[in-house]
Amino acid sequence: MSARLLDGNALSAQIRSELQPGVAAFTARHGRPPGLGIVLVGDDPASQIYVRNKLKAASELGMRADLERLPVSATLDEVLAQVARLNASADHDGILVQDPLPETLGPHAARIVFDTIDPAKDVDGFHPVNVGRLVQKRPTLVPGTPLGVIALLERSNIPIAGARAVVIGRSDIVGKPMAMLLLHRDATVTICHSKTPDLAAIAATADILVAAVGRPGFVTPEFVKPGATVIDVGITSVTDAAVIARLFPEGHARREAFARRGSLVVGDVHPAVAAVAGALTPVPGGVGPLTVAMLLSNVLRAAEMVVGPA
Amino acid sequence: MSARLLDGNALSAQIRSELQPGVAAFTARHGRPPGLGIVLVGDDPASQIYVRNKLKAASELGMRADLERLPVSATLDEVLAQVARLNASADHDGILVQDPLPETLGPHAARIVFDTIDPAKDVDGFHPVNVGRLVQKRPTLVPGTPLGVIALLERSNIPIAGARAVVIGRSDIVGKPMAMLLLHRDATVTICHSKTPDLAAIAATADILVAAVGRPGFVTPEFVKPGATVIDVGITSVTDAAVIARLFPEGHARREAFARRGSLVVGDVHPAVAAVAGALTPVPGGVGPLTVAMLLSNVLRAAEMVVGPA
Numbered sequence: 001m002s003a004r005l006l007d008g009n010a011l012s013a014q015i016r017s018e019l020q021p022g023v024a025a026f027t028a029r030h031g032r033p034p035g036l037g038i039v040l041v042g043d044d045p046a047s048q049i050y051v052r053n054k055l056k057a058a059s060e061l062g063m064r065a066d067l068e069r070l071p072v073s074a075t076l077d078e079v080l081a082q083v084a085r086l087n088a089s090a091d092h093d094g095i096l097v098q099d100p101l102p103e104t105l106g107p108h109a110a111r112i113v114f115d116t117i118d119p120a121k122d123v124d125g126f127h128p129v130n131v132g133r134l135v136q137k138r139p140t141l142v143p144g145t146p147l148g149v150i151a152l153l154e155r156s157n158i159p160i161a162g163a164r165a166v167v168i169g170r171s172d173i174v175g176k177p178m179a180m181l182l183l184h185r186d187a188t189v190t191i192c193h194s195k196t197p198d199l200a201a202i203a204a205t206a207d208i209l210v211a212a213v214g215r216p217g218f219v220t221p222e223f224v225k226p227g228a229t230v231i232d233v234g235i236t237s238v239t240d241a242a243v244i245a246r247l248f249p250e251g252h253a254r255r256e257a258f259a260r261r262g263s264l265v266v267g268d269v270h271p272a273v274a275a276v277a278g279a280l281t282p283v284p285g286g287v288g289p290l291t292v293a294m295l296l297s298n299v300l301r302a303a304e305m306v307v308g309p310a
Numbered sequence: 311m312s313a314r315l316l317d318g319n320a321l322s323a324q325i326r327s328e329l330q331p332g333v334a335a336f337t338a339r340h341g342r343p344p345g346l347g348i349v350l351v352g353d354d355p356a357s358q359i360y361v362r363n364k365l366k367a368a369s370e371l372g373m374r375a376d377l378e379r380l381p382v383s384a385t386l387d388e389v390l391a392q393v394a395r396l397n398a399s400a401d402h403d404g405i406l407v408q409d410p411l412p413e414t415l416g417p418h419a420a421r422i423v424f425d426t427i428d429p430a431k432d433v434d435g436f437h438p439v440n441v442g443r444l445v446q447k448r449p450t451l452v453p454g455t456p457l458g459v460i461a462l463l464e465r466s467n468i469p470i471a472g473a474r475a476v477v478i479g480r481s482d483i484v485g486k487p488m489a490m491l492l493l494h495r496d497a498t499v500t501i502c503h504s505k506t507p508d509l510a511a512i513a514a515t516a517d518i519l520v521a522a523v524g525r526p527g528f529v530t531p532e533f534v535k536p537g538a539t540v541i542d543v544g545i546t547s548v549t550d551a552a553v554i555a556r557l558f559p560e561g562h563a564r565r566e567a568f569a570r571r572g573s574l575v576v577g578d579v580h581p582a583v584a585a586v587a588g589a590l591t592p593v594p595g596g597v598g599p600l601t602v603a604m605l606l607s608n609v610l611r612a613a614e615m616v617v618g619p620a
Contacts, residue, residue, distance in 0.1 A: 111448075128442030135441050136482055138421075162507055170493060172446055183480060183501055188512065190500040191493055197472055202498065 003230070003273070003280040006156050008148075012289035015151060015297065016061055022300050023062045034303035035064035036123070036296075037092040039082050042072035042102045046237070051098050057292050063299060064091060072102050076109055080116050087118040093303035094123035096295070099173075120306055123298040125177070134177060137184050141298050146178035148290025149210060149231050150185070158208065158229050158279060161186035166203050168192045168219070168268075169212035174233055178210055199223070211268035217247045219269040227278035233287050234268030247271055313540070313583070313590040316466050318458075322599035325461060325607065326371055332610050333372045344613035345374035346433070346606075347402040349392050352382035352412040356547070361408050367602050373609060374401060382412050386419055390426050397428040403613035404433035406605070409483075430616055433608040435487070444487060447494050451608050456488035458600025459520060459541050460495070468518065468539050468589060471496035476513050478502045478529070478578075479522035484543055488520055509533070521578035527557045529579040537588035543597050544578030557581055 027033045036058045040051050051067060058065035068082050079097070086095045095117050101109045114126040122130050125143040133140035153160055165187040169175040175191060183189045187208065192199055194213075203209055203223040211219045212233035224230055238244055244264060248255040248271060258264040267283030274280055281287055337343045346368045350361050361377060368375035378392050389407070396405045405427050411419045424436040432440050435453040443450035463470055475497040479485035485501060493499045497518065502509055504523075513519055513533040521529045522543035534540055548554055554574060558565040558581060568574040577593030584590055591597055 111446075128446060128448070129439045130442065131445050132438030132441030132443075135445060135486055136421075136438060138438070162505055164512075176445055176490075179501075180486075183503075186503070186505040188500065188502050188506040190498065191489075192498050193493075193496070195472055195496040196498040202474075 002275055003277040006152055006229075006231075006279055006281045006286060008152065008281060008286040008289045011152060011155055012148075012293040014155075015290070015293040016057065019061055019293075019296055019300055022304075026300065026303055027062065032091060033062055033064045034094070034299050035066070035089075035092040036094045036096070036299045037066045037068060037086040037089065039068045039070065039079065039086070039095070039097040041070045041074055041079055041098070041105070044100070047098045047100070054096075054292055054295060058296055058299065061296055063296065066092070072104070074102075074105075076105050076112065079105070079109070079113055083113060083116045087116075087121065093121060093306055094295075094299035095121045096124045121302055123295060123302055125298070126172070131172070131177070134180055141302060142181070143173055143177050144291040144294035144298065145174050145212075145233060145287060146181050147294040147297075148287055149178060149233070150181050151294065152231070152281065152287070152290055153208065153229070156279065160208065163187045163207040164190070164205055165208040165210065166190045166192060166206035167210045167212065168199070168203060169210075169214075169233070171212065174212040178212070182208070182210075213268050215268055216243050216266045217268070217270040219273060221270070221272050221276045224273050224276045226276055228276075229279040230269055230273055230277040230281070231287065232267035232269040232281050232283050235265060235283060235288060236267070237263050237265050239263045312585055313587040316462055316539075316541075316589055316591045316596060318462065318591060318596040318599045321462060321465055322458075322603040324465075325600070325603040326367065329371055329603075329606055329610055332614075336610065336613055337372065342401060343372055343374045344404070344609050345376070345399075345402040346404045346406075346609045347376045347378060347396040347399065349378045349380065349389065349396070349405070349407040351380045351384055351389055351408070351415070354410070357408045357410070364406075364602055364605060368606055368609065371606055373606065376402070382414070384412075384415075386415050386422065389415070389419070389423055393423060393426045397426075397431065403431060403616055404605075404609035405431045406434045431612055433605060433612055435608070436482070441482070441487070444490055451612060452491065452604075453483055453487050454601040454604035454608065455484050455522075455543060455597060456491050457604040457607075458597055459488060459543070460491050461604065462541070462591065462597070462600055463518065463539070466539075466589065470518065473497045473517040474500070474515055475518040475520065476500045476502060476516035477520045477522065478509070478513060479520075479524075479543070481522065484522040488522065492518070492520075523578050525578055526553055526576045527578070527580040529583060531580070531582050531586045534583050534586045536586055538586075539589040540579055540583055540587040540591070541597065542577035542579040542591050542593050545575060545593060545598060546577070547573050547575050549573045 055065040086092050119127045119129045125141045130140045165182045167179050170193045179189045179191050200223045204225050208229045210231045216236050244258045365375040396402050429437045429439045435451045440450045475492045477489050480503045489499045489501050510533045514535050518539045520541045526546050554568045
């Protein structure tokens with residue numbers, strides 16, 4: 001283990017405490033706290049945990065945090081009506097609809113719902129006008145995960161300007177906005193994906209390697225230039241013992257934890273990368289907690305943009 | 311000279327002739343042709359040439375093509391009012407405001423004006439909602455130059471999927487949308503720029519190299535992998551004899567043309583690259599004519615989207 005571990009929990013706590021004066025000032029000035037409304041449709045267990053974490057973090061910061069629950073049987077119109085109510089609400093500055101939506105709503109439901117959120121309240125940064133403004137390097141609301149990665153790099157004094165950055169994964173939520181944020185900070189950015197030949201060799205040119213593919217242990221040491229910074233965005237709950245055996249040697253504490261619980265949350269980066277990388281984010285405790293911190297930062301920004309700075 | 315020359319003039323003519331049935335069908339069905347309105351502010355000589363070419367090409371295709379001229383003394387409000395008239399016009403499906411606007415309108419004028427164009431008529435693809443929809447791989451209006459490059463690659467049977475593509479330049483008009491279009495066709499894309507170290511070495515990894523920097527002869531043979539496809543988006547009118555002497559040997563026909571005229575339009579790619587590249591776009595006669603063809607394609611698409619398919 002040579003890589004410096006980038007502690008996302010500690011930085012998340014720090015960022016949230018830095019937001020506190022802004023939340024207090026806003027509340028004093030406007031007679032109400034910044035407000036976050038989350039729409040949760042159905043009973044997906046992972047979604048319930050994510051939503052609870054977001055609401056708790058917002059409350060702890062002194063924000064208003066409301067959960068609008070809809071049953072798994074809700075129609076698309078009912079979901080859109082809930083979004084419309086939050087759009088019109090004078091108490092809610094930020095809105096997010098927890099992904100994924102139930103499949104019964106149809107394949108385009110998420111897109112239709114995200115398009116309906118007022119861009120000024122779109123704290124997940126999924127509305128096309130916010131995506132476009134990000135590409136145009138204009139002030140906007142940016143998805144929390146790539147924003148958290150930038151915060152982690154900057155606060156850890158890892159230079160971005162002039163660096164070669166490789167992003168593995170081209171999702172709208174992580175890969176593409178990540179590439180834009182790195183590009184705008186003067187990195188030279190390569191976006192790789194499932195159709196990239198020689199992926200390991202390209203990844204190994206990176207000073208900053210961001211893995212966002214959702215495949216446990218996908219990034220092995222041959223993907224990593226010695227001393228590179230490796231950011232692990234993957235979060236997968238593994239229940240297959242064979243996968244765990246590939247990642248952790250017998251007797252390893254995490255393998256034993258898996259044996260006790262029957263599941264283990266792991267990232268896209270193989271543990272052996274720690275011997276090669278210069279810096280590395282753990283999973284859990286790396287990028288995940290920063291996503292929540294940046295969501296709260298977005299709620300405060302959205303509040304300040306709409307009703308004027310606190 | 312080993313590189314195959316990719317003839318933009320011929321392909322532009324072909325694409326325009328392919329648009330003709332669509333224009334005729336639209337006109338027959340709706341009792342009016344698809345309409346393009348161009349707003350030109352001031353007397354910039356290059357802009358006047360570009361605008362004339364666009365209007366002429368639209369007219370030749372049977373489209374309505376209107377030029378709305380405003381004096382260099384026009385205020386921003388007058389420009390916005392003109393855009394508002396075209397937004398409201400039932401005869402205009404596509405609107406573009408010729409860039410650059412006079413500097414007297416202020417540094418943010420272009421941004422404010424482009425934001426005002428109805429996204430459904432935004433045939434330059436500069437509105438943030440259209441930029442966002444491009445990133446999200448949704449149907450939208452895409453800037454003509456990167457769209458023309460894709461058409462040139464596809465019609466020339468140059469494989470994009472699985473290719474390594476390097477884009478030099480990160481402008482909103484060319485570099486960034488170019489990267490997105492290549493990525494969505496399964497290329498592995500690297501975006502380079504003025505802050506990229508070892509630019510030549512990175513460019514030389516490309517199967518498809520797109521140069522969009524506006525620096526005459528910037529891409530020299532060491533930037534090019536033997537056999538690569540090189541797309542030259544640069545269009546610079548050079549009046550400095552020393553620059554021409556760097557590009558063309560004594561006795562070269564283009565150097566003599568410069569001596570006669572006192573100026574010469576050249577690209578970002580040094581002529582010596584022709585000995586290394588597998589395929590190459592000339593300047594002039596490469597990407598330029600395709601930009602106009604794709605603009606007309608956008609006008610027809612905008613018309614069909616708004617009033618229903620012809």
